[in-house]
Amino acid sequence: MHIFVDAMGGDFAPREIVKGCADAVNEYQVHLTLIGSESAIINELSLVKYPKEAIDILPSKSVIGFNEEPMKAIREKQDSSIVIGLDAVNRDEEDSVLVSAGSTGALLAGGLFKLGRIKGIKRPALATPLPTKDHVTLLLDSGANADCKAEYLQQFGILGSIYYQNVFNVAFPKVGLLNIGTEEEKGSSLVKKAYQLLSETKSINFIGNIESRDIMNGDADVIVTDGFTGNILLKQLEGLSSFLLNGLKQAILSSTRGKIGGALIKKDLQSFKKEFSSDEVGGAPFLGIRGGLIKAHGSSNAYAIKNAIKQAIAYMDGDIISKIENTINIEMQSK
Amino acid sequence: MHIFVDAMGGDFAPREIVKGCADAVNEYQVHLTLIGSESAIINELSLVKYPKEAIDILPSKSVIGFNEEPMKAIREKQDSSIVIGLDAVNRDEEDSVLVSAGSTGALLAGGLFKLGRIKGIKRPALATPLPTKDHVTLLLDSGANADCKAEYLQQFGILGSIYYQNVFNVAFPKVGLLNIGTEEEKGSSLVKKAYQLLSETKSINFIGNIESRDIMNGDADVIVTDGFTGNILLKQLEGLSSFLLNGLKQAILSSTRGKIGGALIKKDLQSFKKEFSSDEVGGAPFLGIRGGLIKAHGSSNAYAIKNAIKQAIAYMDGDIISKIENTINIEMQSK
Numbered sequence: 001m002h003i004f005v006d007a008m009g010g011d012f013a014p015r016e017i018v019k020g021c022a023d024a025v026n027e028y029q030v031h032l033t034l035i036g037s038e039s040a041i042i043n044e045l046s047l048v049k050y051p052k053e054a055i056d057i058l059p060s061k062s063v064i065g066f067n068e069e070p071m072k073a074i075r076e077k078q079d080s081s082i083v084i085g086l087d088a089v090n091r092d093e094e095d096s097v098l099v100s101a102g103s104t105g106a107l108l109a110g111g112l113f114k115l116g117r118i119k120g121i122k123r124p125a126l127a128t129p130l131p132t133k134d135h136v137t138l139l140l141d142s143g144a145n146a147d148c149k150a151e152y153l154q155q156f157g158i159l160g161s162i163y164y165q166n167v168f169n170v171a172f173p174k175v176g177l178l179n180i181g182t183e184e185e186k187g188s189s190l191v192k193k194a195y196q197l198l199s200e201t202k203s204i205n206f207i208g209n210i211e212s213r214d215i216m217n218g219d220a221d222v223i224v225t226d227g228f229t230g231n232i233l234l235k236q237l238e239g240l241s242s243f244l245l246n247g248l249k250q251a252i253l254s255s256t257r258g259k260i261g262g263a264l265i266k267k268d269l270q271s272f273k274k275e276f277s278s279d280e281v282g283g284a285p286f287l288g289i290r291g292g293l294i295k296a297h298g299s300s301n302a303y304a305i306k307n308a309i310k311q312a313i314a315y316m317d318g319d320i321i322s323k324i325e326n327t328i329n330i331e332m333q334s335k
Numbered sequence: 336m337h338i339f340v341d342a343m344g345g346d347f348a349p350r351e352i353v354k355g356c357a358d359a360v361n362e363y364q365v366h367l368t369l370i371g372s373e374s375a376i377i378n379e380l381s382l383v384k385y386p387k388e389a390i391d392i393l394p395s396k397s398v399i400g401f402n403e404e405p406m407k408a409i410r411e412k413q414d415s416s417i418v419i420g421l422d423a424v425n426r427d428e429e430d431s432v433l434v435s436a437g438s439t440g441a442l443l444a445g446g447l448f449k450l451g452r453i454k455g456i457k458r459p460a461l462a463t464p465l466p467t468k469d470h471v472t473l474l475l476d477s478g479a480n481a482d483c484k485a486e487y488l489q490q491f492g493i494l495g496s497i498y499y500q501n502v503f504n505v506a507f508p509k510v511g512l513l514n515i516g517t518e519e520e521k522g523s524s525l526v527k528k529a530y531q532l533l534s535e536t537k538s539i540n541f542i543g544n545i546e547s548r549d550i551m552n553g554d555a556d557v558i559v560t561d562g563f564t565g566n567i568l569l570k571q572l573e574g575l576s577s578f579l580l581n582g583l584k585q586a587i588l589s590s591t592r593g594k595i596g597g598a599l600i601k602k603d604l605q606s607f608k609k610e611f612s613s614d615e616v617g618g619a620p621f622l623g624i625r626g627g628l629i630k631a632h633g634s635s636n637a638y639a640i641k642n643a644i645k646q647a648i649a650y651m652d653g654d655i656i657s658k659i660e661n662t663i664n665i666e667m668q669s670k
Contacts (some may be wrong), residue, residue, distance in 0.1 A: 040524050110589075116340050133578075143515060146524075147513060147523050147524050155429065157556060160472040173604065178567065180563060180570070186565045191480050191481075211413065212568070213571065213574030216575060227515075228515055228522065228526075228564070229564055231562055232515060232567070232568060233547070233567060236572070237571070237573055238548050239551055240571075240576070240579075245579070251607035252604070254604050255602070255603055257599050257602070257603075258600050258603040260596075260599055261597065261598070262600060263596070264593065264597075264599065265597060267590070268587050268592075268593040269586065271586065272582060272583055272586035296420055311389055318590075
C-alpha cells in the first residue's frame with residue numbers, strides 16, 4: 001500500500017498538510033510519501049514529531065492553482081504536485097492512492113487523463129461524505145459531471161454503495177435518489193428514468209426517492225444525484241451552515257444578557273459544530289477512476305488531512321477498485 | 336381589486352387562514368372574499384374582530400388534499416375551494432388574485448387549466464421570496480417545472496425582475512443565474528445556454544452566475560434556476576435550518592450550564608429566527624399565469640397569511656400581469 005499526499009494543495013499548504021501527515025503516521029502507523037517542494041516540506045517536518053522512516057518526499061516544482069483551467073494545467077505543469085502524484089499512483093496501479101486538497105477540476109481532469117476509468121464505468125463521480133444525524137451520508141455525484149444521463153446515475157448508485165459498504169462497514173447501505181418528491185412518478189425526466197434503472201439494479205439496496213429536506217436526518221446512506229444538483233446542494237450546505245451559525249453569534253452578542261448566555265453555551269455550541277464539521281469525515285473519493293484519488297476540502301486543516309488519510313487507508317484496505325470492476329461486470333452481464 | 340382567499344388550504348385551515356384574513360383587513364383596509372365551507376368560516380369569523388363589510392364568503396364544498404393527483408383533482412372537484420377560487424379570478428380577469436396555502440401542484444395545474452398563460456410566456460414559474468441578509472431574494476423557478484429549456488430560464492429572469500421591481504420597489508433588481516461556479520463557462524449545458532440568453536436580455540440587470548453558498552448573502556435580488564434545482568434548494572433551506580436550530584437547542588439543553596445560557600439567549604435567538612422565517616415574506620406567486628395566483632406555505636399561520644395578502648395587494652397595485660405582457664412582447668420583437 002502506497003499513500004501519496006499532495007503537500008502543496010489547499011489553502012493551508014504546506015504547513016497544515018505536513019502536520020496532518022505527521023499526525024496520521026503517529027496515529028495509524030502508516031508510511032506516507034509527501035509530494036511538493038523539498039525544502040518547504042523539510043522545513044515543516046522539522047516542526048513536528050514523527051518516526052523519520054514513516055515519511056519520505058517525492059519532489060515537485062510547481063503547483064496547480066484553484067483558478068487554472070484544469071486540462072491545460074495538467075498538460076502544461078508536468079512538474080506539479082498533482083501530476084507527479086497521479087503519475088506515481090499510475091505506476092503503482094491498484095495498490096496506491098493520492099490525497100490532495102488541491103483543485104477539484106485539476107484532480108478530475110488529471111485522474112481521467114493519467115489514470116483513466118475503471119472498465120465499464122461511464123463517468124467517475126465525486127463522492128462527498130456528509131456528517132448527518134448519527135452517521136455519515138455519501139453524496140454523489142457532488143460535482144464531477146454537470147450533465148448526466150440516467151445510466152450514469154445508476155452507476156453512481158453502484159459506486160457509492162460499494163464504497164459505503166467497505167469504508168463505513170455497512171452490509172446493505174440504503175441508496176436513495178435525490179428528488180423533489182418521494183413518489184415514484186415525481187421529478188425531472190432524468191430522475192424518473194434513473195429511478196427505473198436503480199430499481200432494477202440487483203447489487204444495491206435502493207430505497208427510492210429522498211427529498212433534500214430529509215438529508216440531514218440520515219435516512220439514506222448513499223444519495224445519488226447529478227453533479228450539477230449535487231454541487232449546488234453541497235455548497236448550500238456549507239453556505240447556510242456558516243450563515244446561520246455566524247448570524248446566531250451576532251444576534252447573541254448584540255445584548256449584554258446574550259453575551260453572558262453565549263459564554264455559557266460556548267462549549268455545547270462548539271461540540272455541536274464539531275459533530276457536523278466536514279473536517280470530521282475526511283476526503284471525497286473520485287469513484288470510478290482506475291486508481292485511488294481522494295479530494296480533501298480546499299480549506300483542510302491538519303485534522304481534516306489526517307481524517308482524509310484515514311479514509312485513504314480504508315479505501316485501500318477495502319479493495320474498492322477491484323470490487324467496482326467485478327460488480328460493474330456482473331451488472332452489465334445481467335442486462 | 337378583488338382578493339380571494341382559500342380558507343380551506345394548508346395545515347392550519349380554516350382557523351389560521353381566517354384569523355390572518357381578519358388581521359389583514361384590520362391592517363390594510365382591504366376587502367376579502369373567503370372561499371370555503373360557509374359554516375366553518377362563519378364559526379371562525381365569530382372568534383375574531385373585524386369590520387363585517389370587509390369580508391364576504393364564497394361557499395365551496397370540497398377540498399383538494401396535498402396528496403391528490405393535481406390535474407385529476409382539478410377536473411373532478413369542481414366544487415373545491417381551489418377550483419371555485421380560480422373560476423372567480425378568471426371571471427374578474429386581470430384585476431383579481433387568489434391566495435391559497437393548498438396543494439402547489441393543484442394550484443399550478445388549475446392555474447394553467449383555468450387561467451392559462453400570459454401571451455408569449457412559455458412556462459409559468461413559482462417564485463419564492465427568501466429572507467436573506469438585509470433583504471429578500473426571489474428564487475424562481477422553485478418547483479413548477481422539473482424539466483426546463485434555456486429559453487424558459489431566460490423568461491424566468493424577466494418575470495422575476497418585473498415582480499421584484501414592482502413588489503419590492505427596486506428599480507434595477509440584480510438577476511443572477513444559479514450555477515456551480517461564477518465563471519461564464521461553468522455549469523451544465525442548460526445553464527451555459529441560459530447564461531448567453533440572459534446576457535442578451537435587455538430588460539433585465541443580469542449580474543452573471545451566483546453560487547448556492549452565496550445566496551444568503553443577498554448578492555442577487557432575483558435568482559434564476561430550473562424548477563428541479565430550485566425545489567431541491569428550497570427544501571434543503573427548510574430542512575437544514577430546522578435541523579441546525581433544533582440540534583443547537585438539544586446541544587445547549589444537554590448541560591446545566593448550557594440550560595442557563597440558553598435561557599439568557601432565548602430572546603436573541605427568537606428575533607434571529609423571526610428575521611429569517613418564511614412567515615415574514617409572504618407567499619410565492621406563480622408568475623406567467625394569466626391571473627393573480629399566490630401560494631402561501633402549507634404550514635402558514637395567521638401571520639404568514641396576513642403577509643401573503645400584503646404581497647397580493649402589492650401584486651395588484653404593481654399591475655404585474657400587464658407589465659409582463661408588455662415586456663415579453665418587446666423582448667420577443669427585439670429578437
